[in-house]
Every structure is written in C-alpha cells, then in structure tokens.
Amino acid sequence: MSFLDSIAAGLSLVGNIESFLALFMGVAIGVIGGAIPGMSATMAVALTLPFTFAMQPITGILLLLGVYKGGIFGGSIPAILIKTPGTPASSATILDGYPMAEKGEAGRALGMALWASCTADVISNLSLILFAGWLASFALSFGPPEFFTLILFSLTIIAGVSGESLLRGALSALLGLLLATIGLDLVYGTNRFTFGDPNMMGGLNFIAVLIGLFAIPEILAMVWHPTAHVGTARSLGKNWVSFADYRRSFKSIVRGSFIGVFLGSIPGIGAAPSAFLSYSEARRTSKNKENFGKGEVEGVAASEAGNNGVAGATLIPLLALGVPGDVITAIIIGAFMIHGLQPGPMMFILNVDIIYGLFIGLIVSSVFLFLIGTVAIRGFKYVADIPKRILIPAVLVLCIYGVFAVNNNIFDVGVMFVMGWVGFMMVRYHIPAAPFLIAFILGPLLEDNFRQSMLMSGSDPSILVRGPITWFFWAMTLLTIVAIVRAGVRAVKGTSALSPKVKD
C-alpha cells in the first residue's frame, strides 16, 4: 500500500463527525481538567477511559489523545495565574509565568503559553509521523547506563534555575534529593525514613510537595503581611501576546520542542524534566538572561514548548514498539487493548488505516488546542483581576481539595502544609525552589538507574561508559560543568572589579 493509499484509508476512518467531535471534546475536557489543581492530565485521561469502551476504537483513542494534549496545556493556566501547577509538567512554567501575572501580564503569559504549546505540538506530531521508526530504534538503545548519564546531565539544569547564588541552589537541590529518598528502597524493598508510618512507605506525594512548595508560601506570605500587596498593581489580564514576542522566542520554542521530542521518545522520563531542560537551555542562550525568573516571556515559551513537545513524541514508543513512555500512555495502551488492537511494529502492517487516522487526528488536534485554548484563556485570565484578599483564600481551598483528590489521603494534605512552611522559609532566606523540585524528580531516577546498571554489570563501573550514547552525555555534562565554573569565576571577577571595596 502506497503512502497516499494509507492516507486515504486513514482519512476514510476519521473523516466523520464523531471522530472530530470526540477530539474536540477531548481537548476541551483536557484543558479544564488540567486547569484544576490536583486533577492533573493523568487523572483526566484515566477518568475519560471508561467512556471510550463503547466507542469505535479510533474515536475513543482520539478522545483520549485530545484529553492528554489539552491537559498538558491546561496545567499552565493555574501555574501562571495562581502559582499552582495543574499538572506536574507545568511546574517549570511557574518560574516566569507567575512573576508575569504579578506584573499584570497574565494575558501575555497565557497567550505565549498557548502559542508555544501549539507550535511544539505541531513539531512533535510531525516528528512522530516522519521519524517514528528512527526514533523508536533509538528508544530501545536506552538502558540503565544511558539513562544514568542522561539524568546526570539533566541535573546540570540546577545551575540554570538557581538564580543569583549557585550555592543556595545546590542547598535547595540537596534538600530535594534528601526528601526523595523517603519510601521503599528499589533494590532491597526495605523501608527508608518511613518512621514506621505506612503513609510514608510510598514516599512523599509529588503533587503535594509541588503545591506545598509553590502555592502555600504565597498564602503564608499573605497571612504574614495582609496588606503588602495594596498599592501594587496586579491588574489586568487584558493585554495579549504580540507577534514580536513570539518571533523573539521562536528559537527557544523550536529548541524546546525538539528537546521534548527527544525526551518524549525515550520511555520513562516524562514531560516535567523536559520542560525544565528546555527552560534552562533557553536561559543559557538568551540575551536577557538576567530577566529569567523575574517574568520573562521567553521563559514561559520555553517551558511550555518543552512539555508539549513530549505529548506527540510519547506516541513514538507507544505505536512503534508498544512501550508506554509514562503513566498517561500506559492508560492509552489499555484503550488500544480493550479494542483488540496491539500497538507495535505489526500495527503498521495490520492496522495501517488506524495509524494514519491517528496521524490525521493528531494534526487536527493542534488546531483544536489553539481554538479551545484561546477561548479558555479569555475565560480564565480574569482570575488575575480578582482582588488578592478573595483570590488567596480560594486558592487555599483549591489546594487542599486538589491534593486530597490525588490520592484520597488526608496525610498528603499534611505533607502539603509542611512543605508550605519549608517553601516559606526558603523564600525568606532567598533559596530558590526550582532546584529542589528538579532534584526531587530526577534524584530517584538517577539512583535507580545507577543501581540497576551496577546489578547488570555485577558492580563493574565500566558499564557506565559502554557506548556512544553514554560518551555523548558524559561529554555534555563535562562541558556544561566547565561552562558553569567559568561563568562563576567571571562573575566573581566582575563584581570584585566593579566594587573592590565591598567584601561579601
């Protein structure tokens, strides 16, 4: 069957009103689900799954893909407006999105988030269609040693999000690594730092830590100084992103999209690290580096491109190998299997019409995301105009509800409040929260992959340099560390040359 025949077969499968309606509904459900803190894209997909059982396979799968894509974008709305990421993938968006909202540029930040998301979505979908086979073969060459070196390299992001003081950033990262060790030991299955409490056996809930670290300190600060915000203008959300902004950030968006495609096609990493990596790369190469973290529109663009770039690419291992890259794609695989479809190489031969139908649906989903996102932003951005004395208590209620809903566990709400105080102290002592979060996500991956590598080789460390992929990441890590050290030395020299008398 030729390429055109395949497209025609696919088109005949999706060329009906139900498919497009399902896709449209899916994106809408996803944007709303993603925008509710604690709901997360994963839960939105899981809750939609039972409704797809009765549908045609292609219709059901398109519905789920719509929810997935909408959810990843929807998470950025509360991240920007109330500093509470709706979905873990959008935690990097907070770094610049919330300061923009504080400056009264919520509309601009949301608009850029949408434009960056849609661009990344298109790039990700095209990569899926054009390079699925090639990237899939790449995905299976990633064993534990390759993962270990990739994550080691990713940890250098910490330098990029530490703000002024690398030392404070490192302190924050250490704290994150420490708290990530709570739970069951991967290799021995023993309890670590659980203090005999069954609630601690599963480790600290990621969303509880996330919301505690970012949203709760804002609330505590408000309690501390109830009138601190009076006089500072936070209105209004009326401004909109300009094409000049988009053009200025275009390079970061494309770079972020490809980072997303690459990390998305390797199973087991997910969207949050990709967003952070994209953000730190954008900051590293940007002309207005100093403005990052203080409300730089390019930072929002880079993070959103990084997480949405993953969304299409996670389908590469799913369709080409039948391997789910994260929890969401694992649920989507379930939907394939309920309909008697088995994702994998054979599917490109047996169900080529479904594959091409999905491709067509995915392309259309970017357009739907743009339309629905525009409408959603118009509705949501007025949240920025709500007076703080009303908004903040409402956010507190949302946080408590959201964290409880993740796992139906009141213990998680306690974790959120404790982390809130930790976050509040960190803000007071100018310790950045982002390195904490990155370490909390990547620390366990680093440890697990290192220990798996050691199990594979019988504790022979030479497995960590076993192939070209590991060499590549070792080299990247070394280069980045050298660059960080040089920049640090130069900064010290610069300040001492400027103000020789001030001893810090």
Add this chain to the structure above:
Amino acid sequence: MTFRTLGAVCALSLGLAGAALAEYPERPINMVIPYGAGGATDISARTIAEPLGAAVGKPLVMANVTGAGGATGSVAVQNAKEDGYTMLFARVGSHSVNPAMKATLPYTLDDFRFVTVYEINPVACAVSPSSGITSMEDLIAKVDEGGVTYSSSGVGSLLHLAAVMVLSEFGVEEPLTKTTHIPQKGGGAAATAVLNGTATFLCTNSSAIASFVANKQLVPLMVTTAEPVAGFDVPTAADLGKPALHQLVGWTGIAGPDGLPDDVADKWGAWMAAATEDPEFLEKMTARGSVIELMSPEDANAFIEGQYNTFRKLVDDLGMRIEG
C-alpha cells in the same frame, strides 16, 4: 406527569427508602483501589463497578489510594469500620506476595475478610528474541552458565516471586545467587527492560506482554496455567510436568476489614454472581486476557490462603524475606 402520579411516585420511593433503612447497604459504598489510575487493577475494578453498581443498587464510590505496592490503600481499609461501607480491591501483589515477603508490612492476611475473587490472570515467562533462548530448557541451561538476569515491577511484586518460583521449580537450586534480579518501577518498565536487553527474562501477567508476543518482540517460553492461553503458542505448566506452578497466577478480588459480618459477605457473594454474568463485562475482561472465575467468599479465602502458604514456604526456604 400529573400531580397525582407524582405524589404516588414520591410516596412509593419514600416507602422503599424506609424499608431499605434496616438493610445493608443504605448508603453509597466506598471502594478503595490500592493502585494507580489506569493500571491493571484500576481498569479491572472500574469495569466490574458498572454491573456491580447495578446489582448493589447503591452507588459505588471508587477511590484510588496508591503507594508502597498497594500497602497504603490496604491499610486504609484495614483500619476502616467493619460495616461493609469501605471495601478494597485486593490484588495478588498486595495480598499474597507482599505479605509473604515483607516482614514489616503493616498488615497481614488475617486483617481482611475476602468476599470474592473474580478475575484470574495467567502468568507467562518470556525472553527477547535476540537472546537465542526458545524454551525453558534453554533458559535453565543458560542459568547454569551464569549471567542470567530477570526484571520485575519491584521487590515483593508478583513478577519478582514468579521468576524465582519458576527457576526453583525447574531445578535451579540457588536462584538468588545464580541469577540477578533487576527491579524496575512498574510492570511496563519491567517488560521494556527485557525488550532493550537490560534483563534476560521476565514472568508476568500474560495480558501485559500479549502485544509484544503478537508482534514477535518477545518470545514466550511457558504459561503457568493448566489450560493454554490464547495467543501464547507455548507449553503450559501441566505440559511441562510442573503442576505446582498452577498456584502462580495473578488475581483480583474484593475484601473488607476482618470483622465483616456474615450477612454482608453473603450479600457480596450474591451481587458478584449477578455482576459477573454481565455479557459486556465478560467481553471487556476476556479481551484484555483475563479469565473470569467467580469464587464464593469461602473459596476465595481458601484460594488466597493456599497461594500465600505456597509463596511463604518458597520465601522462607530461599531466605528471601525482607526484614527491614
């Protein structure tokens, strides 16, 4: 609707509510799923919830309480009131492998009363085609050469125990020292580890690797059931003369806290009998590779106890118990 019929309907429903007041269930029942949304247990639970809700006549409130290989959710039900309004979707991992392996688990089997087991998942062992292994004999020969590894979804999971049990049944005397366990996070990652050559083989629910087998990405070696499994053209444990391996299957059941009253347990038996008759439920579950086999409360308790004892003996013989 005229005013009079409306009144009649109101009166009727009031009367019904009054009659039901004395009987279980008079309010919605909380159903705890101790594993994450979209996982095998979650899908199974949400699939049965539909016909089951119809049989119960009251809403079932499904809640995922995840963490620590099912322990967090299990503890939530263990500590719940014994009135039948908090029930648990128990799974092989949380309620026979984990209690057999982990000494510090905050619950034991005695803390629960099972009202049913409704789903059985055959276990299959598989290797990657590039390994050159095509039969259990080849695998065991390779084990003697050394360097064989197996993946699992974590320490204390069914996959972990299954690999050890299969090796030990096939005459490998010290499976813990002759082979290496490479635990992964989750069943999907365990299968990927065999695909990309991180581990040599794995033994897992047949449904988890059915698509890899159909796509010839994995080579199946055996299934642990007595009957052949569709899509797996390999010998069964019975064919290989290892009937002890029939115990090695996955299952999903429903349990309450230990002191669950008899009449509640009986009701669940009747509801499950009605729910598992539902043709739509049967079709969905068999499409996913599950075998629907309804057990009465007594049979379910005996079945789980038997499996637990088998696993516990193996764990004790090999010194696999986790004390920390």
